[in-house]
Amino acid sequence: MAIESGPLSSVEMRPAVRSLAGAAVEDRRWLHQHAELSREEHETQAYITHKLRDLGIEDVRAIAGTGVTGVVRGARPGPALLWRADIDGLPIVEDSGLPFASQNEGVMHACGHDGHVAIALGLAAALQAARETLAGSVRFAFQPAEERLGGAQLMIDEGVLEGIDRVFGLHIISDFPAGEVRVGPGPIMAAGTHFRIIIRGRGGHASAPQSVVDPIVVAAHAIVALQTVVSRSIDPAETCVVTIGRIEGGNRGNIIPDEVMMSGTVRTYETHVRERALARMDELLRGVTSAWGADYRFDHSTLPAVVNDAECAAIVAAEASALLGPEKVAETRLTGSDDMAYFLEQRPGCYFLLGGAHGNKNHTHHHPKFDFDEACLPLGIELALRVIETATGSRLA
16 A cells, blocks of 8 residues: 555655655565575575665674674764664465565565565665764664574674664554554563473374373373463463464374374463463473373473563654554553564663554464555654654754
8 A cells, every 4th residue: 555645644754754665665575575484584684785785874794694784873972772673584375465475485474574674774774864963873683583583682692782772673563554553661572481392101002092101192181281271370360371382293093102292382471470370381281191190391481571661662652642643552462472572681672563454454463365554664664763863862854
């Protein structure tokens, strides 16, 4: 949808941003066509690097393997900000029907990262053009491997936050339309705990189950028991999700295997809720496996919640309200996770959600038909510029 002719045409954006809208759409569509998996973003890295160098951005270089960083330095003294955009796609066969659908078989931008990069490139262009009136600097972190995790921490380990005072970024979200923003202080996205359970029994012939300890049956009882963690062990006023998304065991119908593997996720906002859920899961697994004469192993690791600094979130909320109207801005929490969490553990900042739904034609993130309203691209650039102006005390030309 072209913002010039759509319902968002009345939104007041500076001429420099409106002039960047077409390029942002082109960038997004190229990136969508060339989606790459985590840690394999070589074409994406080359594209971003070329664009930044063409703009005259300083210190453009590879980082974290397939990531890119560069900095816009203002002519006036001021704070150092970092703007983060994730760049990787997902192992999904696209079924969107878009004329710019992915050309890389089995890989798709199904989470909006192509839009995040397009907005960041537009923001870099606008800041570079206005650097004489920019106070301080803005470093860009085009981060690989968000979907598989690891990219954010690797960028931090390689020094991307050195000298940085605050961190900002956004995520396009398909839950509400372009022209709306969700932001607030504290947790905005949940901590994601990945877990892996191995249930060990004693295999044998399927025709003689009385002589074995069947881990498939034990796993079935464990799955049912684990569904009570949220409903019976967590306060209803608190948020917790426990999902088993994968189960593997056996390879033939007439063989009872020795073990079954299950994996899944726990989503929480507060540490005490997560600790309670994991402890209860362990208790249930111990009880179920013991009752059947089996054994188990329960491993887990946690990506922290995305926690916004109150002052930084207030800046975003105020600028979004001024741009879009206060009725278009609200607080929310998602049970999705994002490794932007690692940046916000190290520095104060804000991660906000930018509406991108196509009305009633919306498909959820990570769906083969996922798409977003491209009208959100210039809105994202304009809002980012306003946030940076306030956070640096600049008045950009």
